[in-house]
Amino acid sequence: MATQFEPLKNDRLLRAARGEKVDRPPAWVMRQAGRYLPEYHKAKGDHDFFDCCRSPEIASTLTLQPIERYHGLIDAAIIFSDILVIPQAMGMEVIMVDKKGPHFPDPLQSPEDKQYKEVMERPVDVKKSLDYVYKAITLTRHKLKGRVPLIGFCGAPWTLLCYMVEGGGTKLFVQSKTWVYKYAEESKEILFKIAQICVDHLAQQVVAGAQMIQVFDSWAGELSPSTFKEFSLPFLKYIADTLPIKLQELKQEVVPMTVFAKGAWYALEDLCDLKYNVISLDWLHDPAEAFKVAQRKGKVLQGNADPGVLYGGREAITKVVEEMVAGFQGGKQGWIANLGHAGITPFVDPDDLRHFFQEIDRLSSKYGRASTIDGGESASFVTGKDKVQEKDEEPEAIGDPFSEQQV
Numbered sequence: 001m002a003t004q005f006e007p008l009k010n011d012r013l014l015r016a017a018r019g020e021k022v023d024r025p026p027a028w029v030m031r032q033a034g035r036y037l038p039e040y041h042k043a044k045g046d047h048d049f050f051d052c053c054r055s056p057e058i059a060s061t062l063t064l065q066p067i068e069r070y071h072g073l074i075d076a077a078i079i080f081s082d083i084l085v086i087p088q089a090m091g092m093e094v095i096m097v098d099k100k101g102p103h104f105p106d107p108l109q110s111p112e113d114k115q116y117k118e119v120m121e122r123p124v125d126v127k128k129s130l131d132y133v134y135k136a137i138t139l140t141r142h143k144l145k146g147r148v149p150l151i152g153f154c155g156a157p158w159t160l161l162c163y164m165v166e167g168g169g170t171k172l173f174v175q176s177k178t179w180v181y182k183y184a185e186e187s188k189e190i191l192f193k194i195a196q197i198c199v200d201h202l203a204q205q206v207v208a209g210a211q212m213i214q215v216f217d218s219w220a221g222e223l224s225p226s227t228f229k230e231f232s233l234p235f236l237k238y239i240a241d242t243l244p245i246k247l248q249e250l251k252q253e254v255v256p257m258t259v260f261a262k263g264a265w266y267a268l269e270d271l272c273d274l275k276y277n278v279i280s281l282d283w284l285h286d287p288a289e290a291f292k293v294a295q296r297k298g299k300v301l302q303g304n305a306d307p308g309v310l311y312g313g314r315e316a317i318t319k320v321v322e323e324m325v326a327g328f329q330g331g332k333q334g335w336i337a338n339l340g341h342a343g344i345t346p347f348v349d350p351d352d353l354r355h356f357f358q359e360i361d362r363l364s365s366k367y368g369r370a371s372t373i374d375g376g377e378s379a380s381f382v383t384g385k386d387k388v389q390e391k392d393e394e395p396e397a398i399g400d401p402f403s404e405q406q407v
């Protein structure tokens with residue numbers, strides 16, 4: 001397949017991720033493709049979830065659905081895939097049970113277990129085993145025709161280990177905690193192996209056409225501050241340190257990187273010290289407080305509306321967006337608007353999500369335009385629909401925390 005793609009028409013996301021000024025904050029939501037969309041059910045039909053991931057045609061169709069539905073309001077596509085393709089590539093069986101979620105029939109029991117030894121020893125060639133993800137990315141880039149950038153992703157080593165030892169979702173984390181406290185060294189060995197595979201998988205996604213990447217550490221919040229430092233952070237660091245080197249070796253552009261460590265509110269400073277460009281926040285953070293930290297550290301933030309607000313109706317959505325936009329100082333720099341967690345449930349009305357996007361656009365425009373504040377410096381990068389500032393709103397000054405640093 002040709003790897004020549006149409007030029008990007010809307011680069012808000014990539015500009016914001018690099019700490020540059022934008023006409024309005026870019027917006028997208030984690031798990032924007034999925035069961036809340038009637039068109040998702042139509043396209044998925046009776047296909048098994050992982051069969052959809054393995055079909056570049058279906059995966060690209062599902063990826064594009066929110067882009068088509070929310071055209072003009074949404075600034076990124078994220079490839080339809082799953083974090084659990086890595087355990088599959090490591091030779092573990094994972095099935096998606098309808099209405100229940102992922103299930104591993106044969107999870108890792110202990111380091112004495114035959115399965116653990118096999119997983120540790122088995123060579124993993126993502127180019128072979130996850131080739132379908134890369135094909136889906138290339139096809140999706142072609143179908144996107146430069147409308148918005150395409151994000152690739154993987155699960156973080158800690159979150160993937162949880163799934164591999166629990167055998168699926170859990171509330172108690174009995175097995176994960178057993179591994180951390182009883183088998184600390186073996187846990188670190190497998191976490192390192194997973195981290196290396198994450199780097200390979202992310203690099204191949206970029207080769208295939210991903211323009212930005214995100215690492216999902218959905219279970220970070222199950223660790224304590226000290227166990228997070230030991231069992232998650234070093235592996236997130238390894239990915240952020242190694243991926244750019246790998247991409248250079250592969251003669252690829254070094255794309256912006258995002259980390260989402262859900263629940264690890266105590267680690268914001270530590271996460272800002274890693275080489276990720278963007279730190280994605282859950283809704284436990286106060287936007288204004290987190291923004292102060294990120295500005296000091298020269299990092300961009302993503303998030304962080306409580307996804308539960310999508311059940312609360314339009315007024316509630318407006319209120320949450322208002323708070324978020326104010327906290328991120330209007331979002332012309334240093335902020336990517338999103339929800340605070342990945343997962344829009346089937347009960348969300350797609351028109352309420354539209355309202356969420358519209359309110360980000362409307363309310364952020366009240367903060368004036370980057371070009372007005374900065375003497376037109378940013379006028380040339382307006383790539384999407386040009387927003388007209390509301391006449392009687394005074395633009396509020398925002399600082400320029402990014403002037404002295406590179407993100």
Ligand SMILES: Cc1c2[nH]c(c1CCC(=O)O)Cc1[nH]c(c(CCC(=O)O)c1C)Cc1[nH]c(c(CCC(=O)O)c1C)Cc1[nH]c(c(C)c1CCC(=O)O)C2
Nearest residue numbers: 030031032033034078079080081082083101102216218342
């Ligand atoms: C933990 C995790 C998984 N997968 C993912 C995570 C990290 C984010 C998070 O914390 O939720 C990441 C993921 N999963 C999916 C995407 C695709 C792109 C997108 O964001 O639109 C992404 C980025 C599709 C999906 N992955 C899944 C669906 C639902 C599939 C269906 O039933 O049709 C989708 C659209 C299934 C899935 N996959 C996983 C779970 C726990 C589930 C079941 C969820 C549920 O039942 O609500 C593992």
